[in-house]
Amino acid sequence: MHPKNLLPTNPKLPAYRLQLTAYRKxxxxxxxxxxxxxxxxxxxxxxxxxxxxxxxxxxxxKVNSALAGSATSVLERAVREVRFATSIxxxxxxxxxxxxxLFLAHASSSATTTVEFLVAGGKVxxxxxxxxxVPLTGETVIAESLVxxxxxxxxxxxxxxxxxxxxxxxxxxxxxxxxxxxxxRGNY
Numbered sequence: 001m002h003p004k005n006l007l008p009t010n011p012k013l014p015a016y017r018l019q020l021t022a023y024r025k026x027x028x029x030x031x032x033x034x035x036x037x038x039x040x041x042x043x044x045x046x047x048x049x050x051x052x053x054x055x056x057x058x059x060x061x062k063v064n065s066a067l068a069g070s071a072t073s074v075l076e077r078a079v080r081e082v083r084f085a086t087s088i089x090x091x092x093x094x095x096x097x098x099x100x101x102l103f104l105a106h107a108s109s110s111a112t113t114t115v116e117f118l119v120a121g122g123k124v125x126x127x128x129x130x131x132x133x134v135p136l137t138g139e140t141v142i143a144e145s146l147v148x149x150x151x152x153x154x155x156x157x158x159x160x161x162x163x164x165x166x167x168x169x170x171x172x173x174x175x176x177x178x179x180x181x182x183x184x185r186g187n188y
Contacts, residue, residue: 063140063167063174070137071178074124074146074163077136078102081115081126082159082182089114090150098145102159119146124163142166144175151181158183 028036081104082088089103099119106113116127122142125133137143144164151158163178 059169059172060174063169063172064176066138066141066167067165067174067176070124070141070165071163071176074136075161075178075180077126078117078159078161079180079182081106081117083185085115085184088157088159088184092116093148095148095150098147098164100146100148102148117146117148119143137165140167140169142168156183 082102084106085104086107087105089105092101092103094101100117102117104115106115114129116130118125118127118133120133123135124137124143124146125135127133142165144166145162146164147162149160149162151160158181160181161179164175165178166173166175168174
């Protein structure tokens with residue numbers, strides 16, 4: 001059948017409209033295809049970029065969460081132990097050093113308990129009564145520094161704690177520093 005026989009025979013439509021209708025029945029042109037492909041590629045790039053940014057944001061969230069969780073664990077434990085300590089062993093403690101140590105003693109009517117904070121193998125550890133060291137930092141977190149500083153007046157004694165933590169995931173390294181001060185109980 002000849003294409004002219006496919007044209008509608010409506011006498012009210014102008015001739016150019018009839019030709020346009022017949023032309024569209026054949027498919028799309030090359031310029032139309034280029035426009036459609038360009039739009040598809042642009043939308044694909046936007047979607048890919050958005051997904052990539054969300055992935056990076058999730059990794060940053062996980063890293064910051066791990067750092068904050070480890071810092072909270074270390075600093076809260078250190079503050080609690082310092083507040084309830086009856087004495088600090090200055091002979092065994094290492095102050096003003098990035099790999100500091102803090103030896104505390106808790107005296108009660110029944111016994112004396114010792115607590116030691118230290119950094120070993122990139123982890124912040126706590127030992128009670130010289131026993132097994134327990135890590136306070138998370139698995140992916142590395143302790144860069146743990147500095148203890150003495151702060152004392154004639155009536156009060158306190159310990160300032162500076163903690164530097166690092167987390168390396170997916171090729172990104174994040175280092176953050178945390179600070180706190182604890183006043184010994186009975187000194188305020």
